[in-house]
Amino acid sequence: MSRPLVRVLGQGVRWASSLRGGGSAFPGLVMEKLHPGFVAEELAKLPLGVVVISGTNGKTTTTKMTVQLLRSQGLRVFTNRTGSNFVRGVAASLLAEMDAFGRLVADVAVLELDEAHAVHFVKQVRPRISLLLNVMRDQLDRFGEIDTTRRMLSQVARATTGTIVLNREDPRIASLAQDVTEDTAVSWFGLSDALRPMFPSDDDMRDGLRQVDPGAQDSDVPSARRPDADVVLEAVNARSVELDVRGRKHDATVDLYGVYNQYNAAAALATSLQVLGDAADVPSLVAELGEVTPAFGRGETITVQDKPLQLLLVKNPAGFRLSLASASAQDYATMIAINDQYADGRDVSWLWDVDFDALRDGGVDMVSGVRAWDMALRLDYDLVRVATVEPDLEDALRRFIADSGERPMRIFCTYTAMLSLRRILGDMTHVAAI
C-alpha cells in the first residue's frame, strides 16, 4: 500500500474512533498493521532525534517538564501526551500531529515509555537521548522482579546513540553506565549529601531497624566518590529549590507536591541540557521550571466547596513514602483510597513496605477503596488512628469532605481509585478533563 494512502486511512480511523470514544491506541494499531515501521520512519526524520523517558516513578511529570523546558527554548516538540505509551500509542499521536501533507512538524520527540514498552520501542527506533529515572518496586506482579526491570532499562541504554541521562543516587540506574559502549555518553543528575537520606532506596528500605533512621545508611557512598552530575538538587524549601547546574548555583521555584517531583525537575533539566547542547540558556530554563503545573494525579489541586483538595497518586512503596514525607500530617485532612484492579496492581502487599509513622500525629480521617480493610489493618499495625473506614468511594468522599472542617484535604489513591474519585468530584465541582 502506498504511503499517503496509509496515512489517510490511519487518520480516518482515528477520526472514526474518536467519534465513538474509542481508545487512543486503536488507530495506531491499524497503522502499524498496514505499514510496519511507520513510526520509526517518521521519528528518524526529526533533526534533534528522539528522547525516551523511562523508569518506574515520575515518568509522566518528568516528561511534561522536559517538553515544557524544550518548548520554552523555541523547539517544536512531539510527545505522546495521551498517556498511551505503546508503540501504537506513539503512532496514534503521530497521526494526530501530522499536517495535511503527512509531515510531522517537530524538531524533537520526547516520549514517555514504561520499561516493558520501551524495550519494544527501541528495537524499532533508536533514541538519541534516554533519561532513566529509577527502578523501584512498582508493578512487580506484572514484571516479576526489580532486576528484570533493570535489565529492560539496560536494553534501552544500549540502544541509545547519543547520551544516557542517569539518576546517580539509584544504584540500579547508576550501574547502567557500565552497560553502554564508549560511543554513548553518560550525563548524571543527583542529590546533595544533605538530601540523599530523604530518598531511601528499596534496598535500604527494610534493612531491619534502619527504617526508623533513614539517615544512617552504611551503604552511603560519599559524594566525592560519586560521578560529577550536570544537575544536582542541592536544597529544597517548600516551593523553592536550589540547583547546582554544572558547578553554578541557581535558585528556582518548583511548585509541585513533594520533594521527589523537585528531583524530577532536576532530571528534566539535565535532559534538556543534552537535547539543546550549546544552545541551552540555563537561567531561562531554570526560570521556566517555575511555570510547570502538575500532571494528572501528581498533586493537582481541585477546589471543592471552596476548599482545596489534592489528589496524590500512589503506586509503590517508595512513591508513597516520599509523598508522605513531603507534607506534615497535622496540616491536612487525610484520606487513603486503595483499589486492587489490574491497573492498580492486584497485589497490595506493597502497603507493608510503606512506613506510615508520619501519619501517627495527624491520624487518617478516611480509608476507602476495595482494599480499605487491608489499608486500615496496615495503619493499625503502625499505630495510626483511623477515624472511618468506608470501602465505597462515593460515600467515603462525601463524608470526608463534609468532616474535613477548615483543613485542606489530600487523598492518597491508587490509579483506578483516582479515576473514580475524579468522576465523583466532577459531579460536585469543575474537574479538568484528563
Next chain:
Amino acid sequence: MAHDTAGALRIVQLYPRDMNIYGDWGNTLTLKRRAERRGLETEIVDYNPGDPWPENADLFVGGGGQDSGQFRVADDLAVVAPRLHEAVARGVPMLAICGLYQLFGHSFRTGTGETLSGIGIFDLETVAGPERLIGNIVTESADLGTIVGYENHSGLTHLGAGQQPLASVVSGAGNNGQDATEGARTANVLGSYLHGSLLPKNPRVADFLLAAALELRGETLPEGELDDTLAQRARDVAASRPR
C-alpha cells in the same frame, strides 16, 4: 513486664537485606505488635550474611527475594545450617516465606539453570517454572484454619513423600499448581509462598508462632483476645478478589 529471666521476646529477621520483598516486613511487624498488645516486650534482631549469629532467638522470620539475593544468602545459610537445625529440633518457631522457604528445602534450580543448595529443614525440591504463579490465594490448614494471601513465585516446589504441607489449596496455585499443596511444616517451622504479608491477615498463624516461642520459655500466650475485626474484614475481601 515479668520477663526478668528471659528478657524480651527475641525475633530474628533472617537476611532482611537480601530477602524482603512484597511486604514481608509485615510479618515481623505483626509478631511485634501482637506481642506488645499482650504486654510482652520484643526485640527485633537482623541477621545478614556474615553477621555474628544471634544467640537466644525465640523466633525466626525470613522472606522472599530475587534470584540475585538468594545466591548471596545460600552460601551463608550453609554456614549457619547446623545452628538452625539445632533450633528446629528444640522446637523454635520459624516462618520462611517464598525465597527462604525454597532454601529451607534441599535445592532450588533457577531459571538460568544454576542450582542452589538449601539446608534441608524441609524435604522438598524447587525448580524454576516457565511462568510466574501470581495472584490471590486461599488455602486451608488442618491446624491453622483458612490462610489467605498473595502468591508470586516462579519456583515449582515438590514435597518429599513424608513432608507435611502447610495447607491445601482452595483457590490459587500453591507449591506447584498441580498437587494442591501449599507450603510445608516441620515441627514449628512454617514455610509458605504466601506474601500479602502472610501474618497480618492470618492472626491465627501469627499467634501460633508466638505461642510456640513462649512455650519454650515456659510461658503461655497471655489471655485476652485481641480485636481482629480489621484482619477479619481484610481476609474476607482478599478471599473474594479475582486472582
